Amino acid sequence: MNKPEFDADVVVVGGGMVGGLLAAALSLDKSLRIVVLESAEPTPFDPGSQPAYDLRVSALSIASRRMLEAVGAWDGIESRRACPYRDLSVWDGEVGGRTDFHARDAGVPELGYIVENRVIQLSLWDQLQALPNVECYCPATLESIDAHADHVTLKLLGAPKSRLKARLVVGADGANSLVRQQMGISIETTRYEQHALVANVTTALPQQQITWQRFVPTGPQAMLPLCGSKASIVWYHNEAEVIRLKALDEEAFISELMDTFPQELGGINSVEARASFPISKAHVDSYTANRIALAGDAAHTVHPLAGQGVNIGLLDAAALAETIINAQKAERDIGAAQVLARYERWRRFENNLMIHSLDAIHKAFGEQPQWFKQLRSAGLNTVNNVPFVRNRLMLRAMGTEGDLPQLARL
Ligand SMILES: Cc1cc2nc3c(=O)[nH]c(=O)nc-3n(C[C@H](O)[C@H](O)[C@H](O)COP(=O)(O)OP(=O)(O)OC[C@H]3O[C@@H](n4cnc5c(N)ncnc54)[C@H](O)[C@@H]3O)c2cc1C
Known part of the structure; x- marks a missing residue:
């Protein structure tokens, strides 16, 4: 052939x-x-x-x-x-139900x-x-x-x-x-009404081995662990709010993160970069x-x-x-x-x-x-x-x- x-x-x-x-x-x-x-x-x-x-x-x-x-x-x-x-955790930020997945339960590392x-x-x-x-x-x-x-x-x-x-x-x-x-x-x-704001941050907590996501009506809020005490934050919201959050200076953005994200995030020492993406x-x-x-x-x-x-x-x-x-x-x-x-x-x-x-x-x-x-x-x-x-x-x-x-x- x-x-x-x-x-x-x-x-x-x-x-x-x-x-x-x-x-x-x-x-x-x-x-x-x-x-x-x-x-x-x-x-x-x-x-x-x-x-x-x-x-x-x-x-x-x-x-x-x-x-x-x-x-x-x-x-x-x-x-x-x-x-x-x-580990992977998913929970309802409004009413409170939660599911936790652990690698050990599946017998994998x-x-x-x-x-x-x-x-x-x-x-x-x-x-x-x-x-x-x-x-x-x-x-x-x-x-x-x-x-x-x-x-x-x-x-x-x-x-x-x-x-x-x-x-x-x-x-x-x-x-x-x-x-x-x-x-x-x-x-x-189909374009979703949500956009994703992605930010790389340094966390006050040491290296984490969990990825988590809290669902609230405006969209999920997620933390993906990176090496060292770095993390990728994904914050879904409507386009106008994502534009506003992206334009904030570092200090104001950290303050909004601390006010809005769940306590699992811990403190944020710095924000290295931010970008947003439409979702479809x-x-x-x-x-x-x-x-x-x-x-x-x-x-x-x-x-x-x-x-x-x-x-x-x-x-x-x-x-x-x-x-x-x-x-x-x-x-x-x-x-x-x-x-x-x-x-x-x-x-x-x-x-x-x-x-x-x-x-x-x-x-x-x-x-x-x-x-x-x-x-x-x-x-x-x-x-x-x-x-x-x-x-x-x-x-x-x-x-x-x-x-x-x-x-x-x-
Ligand atoms: C905010 C966000 C978070 C995400 N997180 C995840 C995640 O955690 N896990 C996950 O699985 N997915 C995730 N995704 C989805 C993931 O990023 C995409 O599914 C993935 O990038 C698609 O890969 P691809 O190779 O098909 O396309 P692309 O990554 O778009 O690659 C296409 C390639 O083609 C090249 N190209 C384009 N046109 C031409 C041309 N005419 N000639 C020559 N080359 C060309 C481009 O340069 C590019 O390198 C996420 C998406 C978003 C928006």
Whole structure:
């Protein structure tokens, strides 16, 4: 099936976390030739110089760790910077129900890790550079795509070649995916009224191994532990309030944090950086088009309240790589509609479940009648008191339940 007239079997547009994992997973089949196009070079990270924390961090699940390990990228993450957490608490700030998850209950050392997005991307890039069947074009930008019955032509800017011909193109180019737009794939997007204010702070409390989230009607308030006595604070609120909070000077912002956040936060010594993000949920009408597939944020976005966006994107990448490699081994056309349909069925179901579950949580903790609030609070306490239910939910959050691709299994 490897025809010499093709520049690559698969071109991955977007070398972010999802595109990086996809290319590394595809490279496990040495008969595939892969090109990755990435428009922005990742900023280097020197662990020795103890660089300040990036604002963009992700809570990686155990399944994500397994996939990153399987492609050899986990060591690069750990040697740079990753903060494990062992406990996870969620509580109702209005009525008071609470659920506490502990890694020891699941018989695992940790529930997940908080890692800077840049660290994940760089560690994947280290792997890609060393692979003989992967070529990375960076900085290089996709300009346009032309899909035909038996191949796809890509026009590029800034790449060693201005045109590429491939059997299959994957759009892992994020929420504003050009691949998706060029292929005319529609996406249903709902903007939440909340924005996320993210701040990196130094806490008076020593290094913590817990991530927690308190839900109040204006939106969740969360703390994600970073290494040392650093933490990433996520404060969801309406846009106007987030703009106001972002503009406050450090002292006034700390004072607002202390007045509003739960006592678990403890004192805040300093605020290193702040940024805000609009929040939306979105899902494409189709994950595939003629010789094209979409993965990660290019195909869906979720409310970040449970830190699942990149975790489901990495599962897309592993599932798609598995589908393509199986087709290649069976000497089938890797860009054929029937091959890509298997990927679509697989991931659409799992991602739909996640998008709607997170949306339901968001709504349940919004403005609700008193009877519902009591029910919600009782629900949290019940989950806390019934180990079977608590453990099932914990396994979901760890990403170890569901129809997992091979790379995410033990
Ligand atoms: C406030 C907030 C907090 C979050 N927290 C978490 C969390 O804790 N856990 C979690 O799992 N998820 C979290 N997420 C979601 C997570 O950040 C995203 O799901 C993730 O970044 C998506 O990764 P991706 O690789 O699909 O896309 P992106 O990260 O957007 O990467 C796309 C890549 O494609 C490149 N690109 C784009 N267009 C082109 C082009 N035309 N040519 C070449 N290259 C191109 C870009 O440069 C980029 O590198 C959070 C999101 C927000 C907003």
